[in-house]
Amino acid sequence: MKGITLTALALALATSTHATTLKWAGTTDPQTMDPHAVISAPVLGFLNNVYEGLVRRGKDMAIEPALASSWEPIGNGEGWRFNLRKGVTFHDGATFNADDVVFSYLRASSEAADTKGWFAPISEVKKVDDYTVDFFTKAPNPIFPDSIANWMIMDEEWSKSVGATVPSKEEGNAATLQTNGTGVYALKKRQPGLETTLTRHNDWWGEDVGNITEATFTPIKNPATAVAALLAGNVDMINPVPIQDAARLEQNSQVKVHKGIEARVIMLGFAQQAEVLKYGADKGKANPFLNVKVREAVAKAISVPAILRTIMRGNAEPASQLVSPAMRGFSEAYAERPSFDVKGAKSLLAEAGYPNGFSFGLKCPNDRYLNDEAVCQAVTSMLAKVGIKAELDAMPVRTYWPELRKDNFDMYLLGWSPGTFDHEHPVRFLASTPNSEKKLGSWNFGDYSNARIDELLPMIQSEIDDTKRQAMLDEVTGIYQSEHAYVPLYIQPLVWGTGKNVTLVQRPDNFFILRWASVN
Amino acid sequence: MFNLTLPERLDRILKSDFLWRLSRSPVAILSLLVVTLLVLGAVFAPWIAPFDPYDSASLDLMNGFTAPLTENDFTGQQFLLGTDDQGRDVLSTILYGMRISLFVGFASVLFAMVLGISLGLIAGYLGGWVDTIIMRIADVQLTFPSILVAMLIFGIAKGVMPAEYRDQMAIWVLIIAIGLSDWVQFARVVRGATLVEKNREYVMAAQLIGQPTPIIMWRHILPNVLSPVLVIATISLALAIIAEATLSFLGVGAPPTQPSLGTLIRIGQGFMFSGEWWILLFPALTLLALALSVNLLGDWLRDTLNPKLR
Numbered sequence: 158m159k160g161i162t163l164t165a166l167a168l169a170l171a172t173s174t175h176a177t178t179l180k181w182a183g184t185t186d187p188q189t190m191d192p193h194a195v196i197s198a199p200v201l202g203f204l205n206n207v208y209e210g211l212v213r214r215g216k217d218m219a220i221e222p223a224l225a226s227s228w229e230p231i232g233n234g235e236g237w238r239f240n241l242r243k244g245v246t247f248h249d250g251a252t253f254n255a256d257d258v259v260f261s262y263l264r265a266s267s268e269a270a271d272t273k274g275w276f277a278p279i280s281e282v283k284k285v286d287d288y289t290v291d292f293f294t295k296a297p298n299p300i301f302p303d304s305i306a307n308w309m310i311m312d313e314e315w316s317k318s319v320g321a322t323v324p325s326k327e328e329g330n331a332a333t334l335q336t337n338g339t340g341v342y343a344l345k346k347r348q349p350g351l352e353t354t355l356t357r358h359n360d361w362w363g364e365d366v367g368n369i370t371e372a373t374f375t376p377i378k379n380p381a382t383a384v385a386a387l388l389a390g391n392v393d394m395i396n397p398v399p400i401q402d403a404a405r406l407e408q409n410s411q412v413k414v415h416k417g418i419e420a421r422v423i424m425l426g427f428a429q430q431a432e433v434l435k436y437g438a439d440k441g442k443a444n445p446f447l448n449v450k451v452r453e454a455v456a457k458a459i460s461v462p463a464i465l466r467t468i469m470r471g472n473a474e475p476a477s478q479l480v481s482p483a484m485r486g487f488s489e490a491y492a493e494r495p496s497f498d499v500k501g502a503k504s505l506l507a508e509a510g511y512p513n514g515f516s517f518g519l520k521c522p523n524d525r526y527l528n529d530e531a532v533c534q535a536v537t538s539m540l541a542k543v544g545i546k547a548e549l550d551a552m553p554v555r556t557y558w559p560e561l562r563k564d565n566f567d568m569y570l571l572g573w574s575p576g577t578f579d580h581e582h583p584v585r586f587l588a589s590t591p592n593s594e595k596k597l598g599s600w601n602f603g604d605y606s607n608a609r610i611d612e613l614l615p616m617i618q619s620e621i622d623d624t625k626r627q628a629m630l631d632e633v634t635g636i637y638q639s640e641h642a643y644v645p646l647y648i649q650p651l652v653w654g655t656g657k658n659v660t661l662v663q664r665p666d667n668f669f670i671l672r673w674a675s676v677n
Numbered sequence: 678m679f680n681l682t683l684p685e686r687l688d689r690i691l692k693s694d695f696l697w698r699l700s701r702s703p704v705a706i707l708s709l710l711v712v713t714l715l716v717l718g719a720v721f722a723p724w725i726a727p728f729d730p731y732d733s734a735s736l737d738l739m740n741g742f743t744a745p746l747t748e749n750d751f752t753g754q755q756f757l758l759g760t761d762d763q764g765r766d767v768l769s770t771i772l773y774g775m776r777i778s779l780f781v782g783f784a785s786v787l788f789a790m791v792l793g794i795s796l797g798l799i800a801g802y803l804g805g806w807v808d809t810i811i812m813r814i815a816d817v818q819l820t821f822p823s824i825l826v827a828m829l830i831f832g833i834a835k836g837v838m839p840a841e842y843r844d845q846m847a848i849w850v851l852i853i854a855i856g857l858s859d860w861v862q863f864a865r866v867v868r869g870a871t872l873v874e875k876n877r878e879y880v881m882a883a884q885l886i887g888q889p890t891p892i893i894m895w896r897h898i899l900p901n902v903l904s905p906v907l908v909i910a911t912i913s914l915a916l917a918i919i920a921e922a923t924l925s926f927l928g929v930g931a932p933p934t935q936p937s938l939g940t941l942i943r944i945g946q947g948f949m950f951s952g953e954w955w956i957l958l959f960p961a962l963t964l965l966a967l968a969l970s971v972n973l974l975g976d977w978l979r980d981t982l983n984p985k986l987r
Binding site for chain 1: 764946
């Protein structure tokens with residue numbers, strides 16, 4: 158697979174029995190310790206060290222056995238059978254078996270779960286015996302095992318005893334603050350927003366573990382402060398390194414900079430169903446973004462090369478569609494993004510009936526993606542040049558998602574990293590008409606809707622022939638590209654910094670897997 | 678004194694020893710010069726600034742991160758103090774940012790002054806339980822650092838205001854927050870001076886001819902307690918400017934769409950390690966120059982107006 162950086166081989170000199178601790182810092186604190194409550198990357202990335210799924214992703218992102226030791230299709234595409242690993246224990250000592258898998262399925266597919274979209278193709282889950290579980294799909298689903306690498310298994314007895322049988326996103330419950338997984342690290346102390354400490358689970362079933370016995374995560378909101386902390390030796394690893402500081406840090410012999418390309422595409426989305434604008438001087442007037450010409454004008458008005466050259470300092474690639482070229486199902490046929498064309502944008506706006514532009518509200522996170530606020534400011538000034546005035550409202554991510562869920566935007570910034578590394582993933586989450594019953598379009602905040610895409614999605618999900626599947630994905634890409642459902646901007650780079658004595662593996666999903674890290 | 682014509686007043690000022698004392702103090706002259714220059718720069722920013730940093734249509738992202746006095750690689754443009762990450766001219770943002778800083782500074786001191794003088798006069802002249810209540814409130818407030826009080830007021834105001842008006846109202850909330858955290862100084866000084874003045878003969882005379890209490894307070898006592906107030910006001914101005922910068926630096930003050938000096942320093946701080954020193958340095962130097970000169974001027978004023986220190 159492309160775009161993989163094996164930064165260093167963890168040749169841990171496991172000579173001493175001393176405790177080896179690692180401290181790391183990131184911009185966003187995982188909102189919850191519940192693996193089914195929020196599927197944002199900070200949560201899933203962190204919890205991948207604590208919980209495990211039936212399958213997991215290796216250093217090259219390929220699927221490998223985890224809590225399931227093997228799996229095979231049932232009959233002729235009726236589903237998948239998972240043979241579970243024996244002798245696995247949870248952190249509290251309970252034994253892992255098929256009941257936990259069925260329970261975790263019910264929990265993760267419940268209405269309150271953010272993960273429910275992952276189980277849209279499933280019709281039924283059956284326990285065959287204590288170490289065999291069958292997953293029946295509504296249609297043949299060749300990529301199902303690939304799609305559940307982040308579905309983490311919880312202990313049934315424990316969840317019931319602490320009263321956390323369903324996830325709770327907003328109010329929280331016992332599982333928001335405590336964990337009981339099977340992973341290499343157990344949660345020792347959790348102080349939301351301050352500090353989270355993990356300690357090694359000595360009864361872990363697997364091998365290939367670095368020498369870290371205790372790890373502490375501290376959210377540091379300001380990336381410059383994080384760099385200062387790294388340089389001062391207060392933390393061993395920071396994610397991300399601010400793009401502007403990468404070049405300088407590389408010259409410092411005390412630290413190492415790890416660079417790669419992330420799977421995440423940064424894009425702009427629109428309110429596609431709202432009748433009227435919600436912000437700005439034209440608040441209450443008809444929503445111009447319902448007109449495809451206006452959306453195309455936005456795409457043409459933004460100079461992605463300028464954003465990449467200045468704000469991203471040449472460390473990112475432009476994006477043409479909802480996934481990066483490294484993902485499975487990337488559409489080569491639609492790899493062109495609309496070129497920067499101020500005149501074209503202006504004439505499109507005039508055609509759409511807005512020769513003098515309009516003003517609207519742009520929502521943006523300020524602590525979620527690399528330089529997110531700066532990118533939004535740049536977008537604002539580029540749009541102003543074609544006459545449309547954006548009123549920028551940048552906010553921390555913990556208030557950002559609720560605002561988007563309440564439809565409080567005219568236009569917004571979103572980053573999407575496909576958890577399955579497949580084009581089908583963003584189509585399901587971002588391009589399908591939102592439908593909570595079918596668990597589709599759950600992150601399609603703007604309610605973009607196209608009947609043909611909705612029709613093609615189940616066919617893509619069940620198509621086994623790669624050429625036919627790609628042809629359908631190409632068609633979907635063509636539709637959402639010509640309708641400018643989103644304006645993809647660029648593929649986010651991955652820049653981590655560590656002390657010089659730290660070795661680690663940088664996975665393109667931006668997950669920091671502690672098991673592969675060592676401090677020498 | 679109240680019946681003088683304007684030329685007569687000017688004559689009095691010119692013939693007083695005020696200007697003579699000023700001419701004898703190079704520090705005061707320099708400070709006055711710096712303050713005047715900065716205030717003029719801020720007031721006339723729309724005419725002298727090379728760019729309008731609030732007009733996003735005029736920004737060119739390709740101008741981003743141009744170092745001072747060097748040519749941009751892509752656009753060939755030059756900027757006296759360089760540009761920030763969005764291609765904004767740093768000189769222009771400083772001039773415009775100073776408008777916000779100075780406006781908030783002056784307005785909040787004025788607010789604190791009016792509030793403090795009124796309460797101080799009332800407490801000092803009326804005495805009794807009114808005095809006790811007002812001065813105990815002042816004592817309680819003095820136990821908190823003023824920046825904490827300002828943050829508290831700012832936080833509450835932000836919480837109760839609807840989101841749409843938050844940015845527009847931010848400046849006014851700042852003024853009220855800083856003003857409310859600063860009135861105690863004025864109140865204590867005025868109260869002390871009033872306690873001395875109210876037993877003087879001229880006050881008794883006014884009382885004897887039956888002047889109403891408010892008139893006695895405003896017409897007779899107030900003019901005689903104003904000179905220490907002037908000194909406190911000057912020093913408070915420097916403190917208010919710094920308080921505003923602190924709040925904005927912490928991200929709770931002026932919104933990014935109306936950057937004050939503190940906001941600019943906060944933005945510049947993100948580029949400290951990457952070598953773009955000018956984005957941080959120039960706004961910080963401006964703030965330093967402004968606060969220092971106002972402070973020095975205040976010190977000089979105190980020395981001059983206090984005969985014991987001459």
